Amino acid sequence: MKSKSGKRIGIFGFGCVGQGLHDVLQDNPHLNVARICVRDREKLRTLPSHHFTYDPQELLQDESIDLFAELISDPEEALLIVRQALSAGKTIVSANKKMISENLSELVALQQEFGGTLLYEAAVCGSIPILRTLEAYYGNEPLQEVSGILNGSSNYILTKLDAEGISYDEALAQAQALGFAEADPTLDVGGYDALHKISLIAAHAFGAVIKPEQVVRAGIQHISRRDVALAQALGGRIRLVATAKLNQNNRLALQVLPTLVFPDSELYYVEAEFNGVQLQARYAGDQFLKGRGAGSHPTGSAVWADVSAALAGYKYTYPKFRYNDEEQLKPVALEEEDELKVYVRTTMPEFLPELPWRELTVFGTERRETQLVGTISRKDFLLYLPALKQTIAFIAQIPAHVSAEQVVNASYLKLEEVA
Numbered sequence: 001m002k003s004k005s006g007k008r009i010g011i012f013g014f015g016c017v018g019q020g021l022h023d024v025l026q027d028n029p030h031l032n033v034a035r036i037c038v039r040d041r042e043k044l045r046t047l048p049s050h051h052f053t054y055d056p057q058e059l060l061q062d063e064s065i066d067l068f069a070e071l072i073s074d075p076e077e078a079l080l081i082v083r084q085a086l087s088a089g090k091t092i093v094s095a096n097k098k099m100i101s102e103n104l105s106e107l108v109a110l111q112q113e114f115g116g117t118l119l120y121e122a123a124v125c126g127s128i129p130i131l132r133t134l135e136a137y138y139g140n141e142p143l144q145e146v147s148g149i150l151n152g153s154s155n156y157i158l159t160k161l162d163a164e165g166i167s168y169d170e171a172l173a174q175a176q177a178l179g180f181a182e183a184d185p186t187l188d189v190g191g192y193d194a195l196h197k198i199s200l201i202a203a204h205a206f207g208a209v210i211k212p213e214q215v216v217r218a219g220i221q222h223i224s225r226r227d228v229a230l231a232q233a234l235g236g237r238i239r240l241v242a243t244a245k246l247n248q249n250n251r252l253a254l255q256v257l258p259t260l261v262f263p264d265s266e267l268y269y270v271e272a273e274f275n276g277v278q279l280q281a282r283y284a285g286d287q288f289l290k291g292r293g294a295g296s297h298p299t300g301s302a303v304w305a306d307v308s309a310a311l312a313g314y315k316y317t318y319p320k321f322r323y324n325d326e327e328q329l330k331p332v333a334l335e336e337e338d339e340l341k342v343y344v345r346t347t348m349p350e351f352l353p354e355l356p357w358r359e360l361t362v363f364g365t366e367r368r369e370t371q372l373v374g375t376i377s378r379k380d381f382l383l384y385l386p387a388l389k390q391t392i393a394f395i396a397q398i399p400a401h402v403s404a405e406q407v408v409n410a411s412y413l414k415l416e417e418v419a
């Protein structure tokens with residue numbers, strides 16, 4: 001039974017997350033769903049048609065609605081909705097990490113100017129309360145590093161390749177069928193979604209507003225059985241890991257890279273659509289949060305938590321933002337000098353660019369491919385990464401303690417099995 005005195009919520013989107021929110025709200029007698037705005041008039045729905053509208057203005061201009069949940073798959077339209085709501089001083093929660101991370105400064109400014117509220121916990125790691133943890137718990141304490149597995153679809157694919165040996169295409173199709181993947185799955189497997197999430201984490205954890213081109217990013221779309229077998233032969237697993245790490249000189253290194261992880265890392269045990277976030281705080285030390293990073297009810301649960309918090313008056317305060325005298329955000333300096341150790345396998349060796357490697361071992365050339373292990377400065381890697389990607393390369397970071405010789409030996413160990 002719905003309470004007559006309950007608050008009214010307008011929902012945009014009735015896909016994986018919108019339906020998940022609608023389901024979990026059945027447990028909340030104090031919230032009434034006013035209307036749901038969708039796009040496709042022909043689609044079969046699980047609710048009668050009078051629940052739906054196709055005109056966003058019917059919701060946005062309805063003064064009886066207390067708050068909105070923006071859960072659509074179109075980032076451009078989502079921005080228009082959120083912008084209009086905030087410009088009217090309204091409260092809105094969103095799960096759209098692409099839209100929010102690419103427009104964060106504007107969205108913060110709109111809240112400051114018009115007094116509205118935007119919460120977006122569901123946009124980062126699904127059900128894991130990472131933003132609230134960073135804001136409310138680590139608002140004062142300096143953090144050294146926040147890193148982890150932030151994309152459920154790619155983790156699902158990597159888990160299936162590793163544990164079940166199914167093909168990449170089949171694993172991706174499963175992730176899509178389960179509702180984990182974005183409408184454009186390139187966002188997941190290309191590392192863009194994890195980039196959007198680590199950008200939002202960097203804003204709350206370090207006060208940094210990041211441009212995508214400042215982040216070292218590679219995805220998992222060119223991974224092969226050979227790469228998976230190599231990781232196994234070394235005793236590890238490949239995971240797509242996003243990292244925001246502050247060095248001693250307060251310079252921030254940001255990356256999203258397939259990474260070789262070993263059983264001594266919590267990330268080794270994060271499987272399927274689960275995400276895991278590691279925090280290194282100056283005084284609290286290390287912490288690890290794990291939970292479902294994608295899916296209908298886990299994400300619906302995070303949206304519900306935001307809705308409840310927003311109705312109780314909660315707002316993000318961005319406690320780590322630093323402003324200059326003109327009230328403009330001060331940019332955080334980025335780390336360029338540290339060194340990355342990477343494994344690369346390309347199927348187009350003839351187009352491999354000349355990179356300024358500090359150390360380089362080339363192997364595997366007898367298979368009409370080339371594999372290499374190299375160390376390179378972060379600055380050079382960022383510069384040459386687009387050219388390297390042109391060669392259909394699978395790129396993974398390997399820990400400094402793993403030698404090139406170990407990688408070469410492991411590659412021959414598994415050669416017969418995957419040839």
Ligand SMILES: NC(=O)C1=CN([C@@H]2O[C@H](COP(=O)(O)OP(=O)(O)OC[C@H]3O[C@@H](n4cnc5c(N)ncnc54)[C@H](OP(=O)(O)O)[C@@H]3O)[C@@H](O)[C@H]2O)C=CC1
Nearest residue numbers: 013014015016017038039040072073074077095096294295
């Ligand atoms: N899936 C997940 O696990 C997670 C998704 N997210 C984010 O949540 C958001 C929604 O994702 P998800 O539910 O998976 O997406 P779906 O593709 O399952 O659903 C998208 C919904 O958005 C509606 N929609 C799309 N464009 C418009 C538009 N222009 N106007 C009105 N409605 C529109 C669609 O309408 P129609 O039904 O008519 O097609 C559909 O109901 C995305 O931003 C995504 O990144 C965040 C965390 C987890």
Ligand SMILES: N[C@@H](CC=O)C(=O)O
Nearest residue numbers: 151152153180182294
């Ligand atoms: N496509 C995303 C959904 C949640 O953010 C993912 O796979 O993690």
